[in-house]
Amino acid sequence: MGWVSRRRVLPALPALTLAVLLVPLGAGLIGTLGPAFGWMPGLAGAQPGLDAFRALLAWPGLPRAVTLSLSTGLAATALSLAIVALVTAAWGGTRVFAALRRLLSPLLSVPHAAAAFGLAFLIAPSGWLMRLASAWATGLERPPDVLIVQDPLGLTLIAGLVVKEVPFLLLMTIAALGQADATRAQTVAQTLGYGRTTGWLKAVFPRVYAQIRLPVYVVLAFSMTVVDVAIILGPNTPPTLSVQILRWMTDPDLSLRLQAAAGAVLQLALVLAALALWRLVEIATARLGRAWVLRGARARLGEPALRGLSVLPAGAAAATVLLGIAILALWSVAGLWSFPKALPDQLSLRSWMRHGPELAEIAARTVTIAGLATLASLILALGCLEAEHRDGLTLRRTGLWLLYLPLLIPQVAFLPGVQTAMLLLGLDGGLFAVTAAHVIFVFPYVFLSLGDPFRAWDTRYATIACTLGARANRVLWRVRLPMLLAPVLTASAVGVAVSVGQYLPTLLVGGGRVPTLTTEAVALASGGDRRAIGVFALAQTAAALVPFALALILPRLLYRNRRGLLHD
Amino acid sequence: MTDALRLEDLRVSLRNETLFALDLEVMPGHVTSIMGPSGTGKSTLLAAIIGTLRPPFEMSGRVCLGQTDLTPLPPEARGIGILYQDDLLFPHLSVAENLAFGLSPRLRGRAARRAAVDAALARIDMAGFGDRDPATLSGGQKLRVSLMRALLSEPRALLLDEPFSSLDVALRQLMRALVFDQARDRGLPVLMVTHDPEDAEAAGGPVVTLGG
Numbered sequence: 001m002g003w004v005s006r007r008r009v010l011p012a013l014p015a016l017t018l019a020v021l022l023v024p025l026g027a028g029l030i031g032t033l034g035p036a037f038g039w040m041p042g043l044a045g046a047q048p049g050l051d052a053f054r055a056l057l058a059w060p061g062l063p064r065a066v067t068l069s070l071s072t073g074l075a076a077t078a079l080s081l082a083i084v085a086l087v088t089a090a091w092g093g094t095r096v097f098a099a100l101r102r103l104l105s106p107l108l109s110v111p112h113a114a115a116a117f118g119l120a121f122l123i124a125p126s127g128w129l130m131r132l133a134s135a136w137a138t139g140l141e142r143p144p145d146v147l148i149v150q151d152p153l154g155l156t157l158i159a160g161l162v163v164k165e166v167p168f169l170l171l172m173t174i175a176a177l178g179q180a181d182a183t184r185a186q187t188v189a190q191t192l193g194y195g196r197t198t199g200w201l202k203a204v205f206p207r208v209y210a211q212i213r214l215p216v217y218v219v220l221a222f223s224m225t226v227v228d229v230a231i232i233l234g235p236n237t238p239p240t241l242s243v244q245i246l247r248w249m250t251d252p253d254l255s256l257r258l259q260a261a262a263g264a265v266l267q268l269a270l271v272l273a274a275l276a277l278w279r280l281v282e283i284a285t286a287r288l289g290r291a292w293v294l295r296g297a298r299a300r301l302g303e304p305a306l307r308g309l310s311v312l313p314a315g316a317a318a319a320t321v322l323l324g325i326a327i328l329a330l331w332s333v334a335g336l337w338s339f340p341k342a343l344p345d346q347l348s349l350r351s352w353m354r355h356g357p358e359l360a361e362i363a364a365r366t367v368t369i370a371g372l373a374t375l376a377s378l379i380l381a382l383g384c385l386e387a388e389h390r391d392g393l394t395l396r397r398t399g400l401w402l403l404y405l406p407l408l409i410p411q412v413a414f415l416p417g418v419q420t421a422m423l424l425l426g427l428d429g430g431l432f433a434v435t436a437a438h439v440i441f442v443f444p445y446v447f448l449s450l451g452d453p454f455r456a457w458d459t460r461y462a463t464i465a466c467t468l469g470a471r472a473n474r475v476l477w478r479v480r481l482p483m484l485l486a487p488v489l490t491a492s493a494v495g496v497a498v499s500v501g502q503y504l505p506t507l508l509v510g511g512g513r514v515p516t517l518t519t520e521a522v523a524l525a526s527g528g529d530r531r532a533i534g535v536f537a538l539a540q541t542a543a544a545l546v547p548f549a550l551a552l553i554l555p556r557l558l559y560r561n562r563r564g565l566l567h568d
Numbered sequence: 569m570t571d572a573l574r575l576e577d578l579r580v581s582l583r584n585e586t587l588f589a590l591d592l593e594v595m596p597g598h599v600t601s602i603m604g605p606s607g608t609g610k611s612t613l614l615a616a617i618i619g620t621l622r623p624p625f626e627m628s629g630r631v632c633l634g635q636t637d638l639t640p641l642p643p644e645a646r647g648i649g650i651l652y653q654d655d656l657l658f659p660h661l662s663v664a665e666n667l668a669f670g671l672s673p674r675l676r677g678r679a680a681r682r683a684a685v686d687a688a689l690a691r692i693d694m695a696g697f698g699d700r701d702p703a704t705l706s707g708g709q710k711l712r713v714s715l716m717r718a719l720l721s722e723p724r725a726l727l728l729d730e731p732f733s734s735l736d737v738a739l740r741q742l743m744r745a746l747v748f749d750q751a752r753d754r755g756l757p758v759l760m761v762t763h764d765p766e767d768a769e770a771a772g773g774p775v776v777t778l779g780g
Binding site for chain 1: 591648650654656658673674701702718721746
């Protein structure tokens, strides 16, 4: 009966889920390590040894590429964390904070590539801000000849990462605040004479940081190794290490794959070293922080200035993303738009018509992949959470780390290996393979987004339903899922947004033959056709944003007469 | 037609330490009250009887209805209803849908089920409330609906987990009378967990004190 069969399937789901995540990860790492040390069956001229590393070291761009990876990653992470900590300390619980919080979902759902294009369109020498300034300040007739986007120090790349990582870390911080009993701790600190910011940093931040440590590590690993944002905003000669690895991976000369694999191993080592460094700084900061707390300094004088300063970068990050999308939209419908003008001379739908048929096909493929990957992730996540609820099978600390593994191990370190492994096994990188690869990255976000609301659900509802004669499956379908419809839809929107934004898995696992909105948009980066970029980046944003709107509207519509489900 | 609820040497332990041991019989139509300060395992006892006790808790002994041993059965097959302090009406369902969720599946046909739900609403003086959102009901109305939802599933015993403590004093007496009368009419054995001596007094049955 149902009782018996679900007992067999459901308890196996957590293990199955870990396999879905970790088998490709392991295969990918092996598939990267092998070629890096010269082992690649089927490639003539490959022989075991350190030749690949020698070739890598001989690449003149290596020192700069390595430095860039470290500097952009560490700077973007430290800046994002500082902005989030300060704005939460100074503004948590206020109306300003509530406004920032409401912006979070749309900000998070904007794909990295679209946000990067938006930033580029804003701050480039011929970008919108310069046009605005030309009108009244600089009086320039032609764009100034300076390198802002793709600057050699990677400053624009850092900015592009910060505007997207701030919303992510802010979301994680808000989730952690509830568990850290933040409001009361801050109140207690204030009654002891500490200003709100100082009090928060001393009394709440240590507990919050313990909760968001893993997400911070994810941000660090991601920022060091991101490919699509680095192609759009990062320097070119040489590019960051991960971009160079991708160039070697996609070179027609297959022998460069060995060099790419060696680069991937180096990239992984760099990330591990950076994480270790970060951990050391954590320990040192904790020690300094303890001394700071012990001194008992109230430092109320700096408070107003700190409050003012802290809201600027957070607001600027939000404004950059939103304004960037607006400028992308403007370019997609711009006719002639000569330089110093802040608005196009005319508007036209020509760009949309020109790319329409191609766009429709690519958008349909993107949405199909995102839908399937999200559905699979949702089934696995719900299965894991239901197994946890019914049988007490929980992912404890180790499990959580395993869950974060696909987000911590840089994509560029194991996806080349996945491609190599697929090549060796004779697997074709079609739509299905790309979808499966997306699940690896979609699932963790879906699971993390579902976890809290599912565990917060009052299990007495399940007990009541059982005593009314309902079996476990009926409880799930008729009580639990309908009550948790809003979080399920939000998690689905998160999943779709994550999948839509995937660049490297789509490109490498699909072997370049499964174009999506993201790969097409990024491919346009070098061409400089702003109208085409506007069209594709806007379509990419819409594909990620529309599900969020639906997730917000649908529960309100379906449960408009159910007050008990609406007030959260 | 109804049987006594018997706890035979029921012992619940946490990490090899016994929380409580009980051996008692609740006769049909009677109310036995379990009293005790918080933390003595009153809710754990109810979980053991319903069949939702989870590790690290362990139990030994048997829960029986008449001659039937319920211990090996899952919660949904035990035929024991429960009322909590909170109404726990399903917030996504209307009042009528909540009642229909409880209504035994043996009653077939849309019209017959609808009629049974309407009759149940009339019995608690809430005729015409079927399409209401449970969140819009008063505390007393919510309790009445959740009582009726439990009774419609035709339980063979009823557990009460401090069901009156969230009501104000005036309403409390009315609701006690309603719940105890309904249970007595159906000849259900009732086990009530409470920390309010007035509850136990109103119930009029034996009082068992846990812990302390």
